[in-house]
Amino acid sequence: MKFEGxxxxxxxxxxxxxxxxxxxxxxxxDAYKCNxxxxxxxxxxxxxxxxxxxxxxxxxxxxVKVGSSLAVTIPAAFVKKLGLRxxxxxxISMDENSLLITRGQRMGALRQI
Numbered sequence: 001m002k003f004e005g006x007x008x009x010x011x012x013x014x015x016x017x018x019x020x021x022x023x024x025x026x027x028x029x030d031a032y033k034c035n036x037x038x039x040x041x042x043x044x045x046x047x048x049x050x051x052x053x054x055x056x057x058x059x060x061x062x063x064v065k066v067g068s069s070l071a072v073t074i075p076a077a078f079v080k081k082l083g084l085r086x087x088x089x090x091x092i093s094m095d096e097n098s099l100l101i102t103r104g105q106r107m108g109a110l111r112q113i
Contacts (some may be wrong), residue, residue: 004017004018004032009039011036015036017033017034019040021040027053029042059075089103090102090104
């Protein structure tokens with residue numbers, strides 16, 4: 001949808017003007033900005049591209065039951081990129097609704113210190 005020259009869908013008072021917008025650091029896209037409230041809108045095509053960029057390095061996985069615990073498998077591409085091996089230590093932390101898994105130090109690395 002072309003927004004240029006149309007009334008702002010948020011404030012209804014300004015007109016949408018075509019701009020180049022930095023959607024993410026170093027990523028510039030065509031967008032439309034209200035000359036009154038500053039609202040920025042993107043064409044549907046641009047939204048799909050930005051969503052694809054935002055999902056890089058993310059993959060949905062399902063929990064599996066292992067004994068009385070739950071486990072999540074790590075995609076092979078992630079394992080390869082991070083150089084992970086079986087029995088490598090990891091640290092698991094959480095906040096309200098997310099888990100963060102970070103690499104621990106291998107025992108060999110600790111002995112070298």
